[in-house]
Amino acid sequence: MxxxxxxxxxxxxxxxxxxxxxxxxxxxxxxxxxxxxxxxxxxxxxxxxxxxxxxxxxxxxxxxxxxxxxxxxxxxxxxxxxxxxxxxxxxxxxxxxxxxxxxxxxxxxxxxxxxxxxxxxxxxxxxxxxxxxxxxxxxQARAWERWSPPYARDIAGPDGRALRVGHRVDSVVGEVVTFTETTADAEGTVLYTDRESLRxxxxxxxxxxxxxxxxxxxxxxxxxxxxxxxxxxxxxxxxxxxxx
Missing domain, CATH: 3.40.50.150 (Vaccinia Virus protein VP39)
Known part of the structure; x- marks a missing residue:
């Protein structure tokens, strides 16, 4: 959970x-x-x-x-x-x-x-x-170009278990970048997904x-x-x- x-x-x-x-x-x-x-x-x-x-x-x-x-x-x-x-x-x-x-x-x-x-x-x-x-x-810094795999961050979660938080850029349309952030456990099972758009x-x-x-x-x-x-x-x- x-x-x-x-x-x-x-x-x-x-x-x-x-x-x-x-x-x-x-x-x-x-x-x-x-x-x-x-x-x-x-x-x-x-x-x-x-x-x-x-x-x-x-x-x-x-x-x-x-x-x-x-x-x-x-x-x-x-x-x-x-x-x-x-x-x-x-x-x-x-x-x-x-x-x-x-x-x-x-x-x-x-x-x-x-x-x-x-x-x-x-x-x-x-x-x-x-x-x-x-x-x-x-x-001009095009930060979103660094947000797709293999970009990820490993961290101990709130309950102490090992988690990996990663991003994937889904689209770049004009000034708007849409990406998905996933939180997975140590085995790679996705636990939580959040999709967001930024201008x-x-x-x-x-x-x-x-x-x-x-x-x-x-x-x-x-x-x-x-x-x-x-x-x-x-x-x-x-x-x-x-x-x-």
Missing amino acids: FTADDAAELYDLLNPWDAGLFPASRFYDELVMAADSVLDVGCGTGLMLHSAREHGHRGALTGLDPNPAALARARRRTDVEWTEATAAQARWERAFDLATMTSHAFQCLVSDEELRASLTAIRAALREGGRFAFETRHP FLGAGPLNAFLAEAGFAIEAQYGDWHGGPLTADSTEIVTVAVRTG
Whole structure:
């Protein structure tokens, strides 16, 4: 047996949050700890907001995610507000100083309609001058070309058994990459399968969507150390500000 709850716990093992070890965690932690109120869109299992509370954040922290298994794990902390919904379904008005989308969650906004609706809702949730921080993989790095077999990761699962997590790219259509992630046991028996599509937006189209939604670019980086966007950048790390 391997359930959605097991998958959520395994996600935390594969993607730990540690500002002392990982530049991405450090980048977001600095923004979160400096903001009085934070909305984490696509919060998943809630590790970033858990960390903020553990490190003394005393303001309002809210996590938003449509995955009930991930949120069940996030709700281990009751001093954070957790809401089950998509980004486009957010209904807050001028409630937050900072909104975030970490772990490439922004790329799950695949269609133009979903992207526009999500940006509109996120902007509405921010106070005037509020910031929206997120990252997306730079399409020029073609990260998906490294996601097909023999790519796999071996790890001890939540119950200690040996697991192998692998990916297979199913299609690349324009900016959208669809892939399947499988979790198998040591004998190769597939225990869990998840199929997902991600959108790889370049900086130009991305910034056009942000401007249309009422955001101005405060800063945009090509890596987690504040480096500029270049022909070698693998990330587009963006801090946008609500205007008007």
